[in-house]
Amino acid sequence: MLGFIKKDLLMIKSNIKILVILLFIYVIMAFQGQMDLSFLLPFISVMIMMSTFSYDTFNKWEAYSVTLPNGRKNSVKAKYLATIILISITTIIIAILSFIISYAKTNIIDFENIIGTIFGCLFATILLQSLIYPAMYKFGPEKARIGLMVIIFSVAIIGGFIANYIDFSALAKILDYIGRYWIIIFSIVMILMLYLSYKISEKIYIKKEF
Numbered sequence: 217m218l219g220f221i222k223k224d225l226l227m228i229k230s231n232i233k234i235l236v237i238l239l240f241i242y243v244i245m246a247f248q249g250q251m252d253l254s255f256l257l258p259f260i261s262v263m264i265m266m267s268t269f270s271y272d273t274f275n276k277w278e279a280y281s282v283t284l285p286n287g288r289k290n291s292v293k294a295k296y297l298a299t300i301i302l303i304s305i306t307t308i309i310i311a312i313l314s315f316i317i318s319y320a321k322t323n324i325i326d327f328e329n330i331i332g333t334i335f336g337c338l339f340a341t342i343l344l345q346s347l348i349y350p351a352m353y354k355f356g357p358e359k360a361r362i363g364l365m366v367i368i369f370s371v372a373i374i375g376g377f378i379a380n381y382i383d384f385s386a387l388a389k390i391l392d393y394i395g396r397y398w399i400i401i402f403s404i405v406m407i408l409m410l411y412l413s414y415k416i417s418e419k420i421y422i423k424k425e426f
Contacts, residue, residue: 220293352417
């Protein structure tokens with residue numbers, strides 16, 4: 217299992233430089249008030265990890281991994297764990313930088329606002345991973361990316377249409393009610409999303425022929 221995780225992380229080693237450069241640029245822009253960097257790096261982390269699917273296909277890794285003991289299960293599990301590791305690292309870095317930038321600009325650290333923003337971005341990133349990974353295993357990297365764009369635009373259009381008919385006052389009451397417990401609730405939902413996504417991906421990969 218550890219070897220599978222190392223393989224995925226080593227495959228993106230060259231892309232780490234891109235993350236560092238982007239981080240430097242985004243920090244400068246954040247200091248100038250032109251950008252909130254809470255979402256970008258975790259999101260880009262998923263995008264970078266998605267590229268490992270293409271590397272696996274190009275290098276015919278799947279055909280090799282299935283010959284190893286529990287190769288299919290370990291390959292899927294390692295992909296999810298490697299992604300979570302990268303997301304966690306980038307999220308921690310973003311949190312620290314956000315605290316520093318907040319203090320440098322205002323001499324005050326708005327913990328509640330920063331943590332809320334970062335946690336919301338983390339939830340969106342985990343949701344993205346949970347949706348795209350099963351599609352990657354089912355349809356392959358290229359088709360899955362196209363499908364993701366279709367889903368994003370469809371959700372945006374449908375969401376905008378439905379928003380005209382939603383009673384947001386009722387929604388606000390619900391959010392206010394769960395306000396004290398939202399971190400616990402969102403954490404449970406994220407874990408469930410990841411677990412369900414992982415089990416679907418595992419089932420798809422086990423049945424897949426190479």
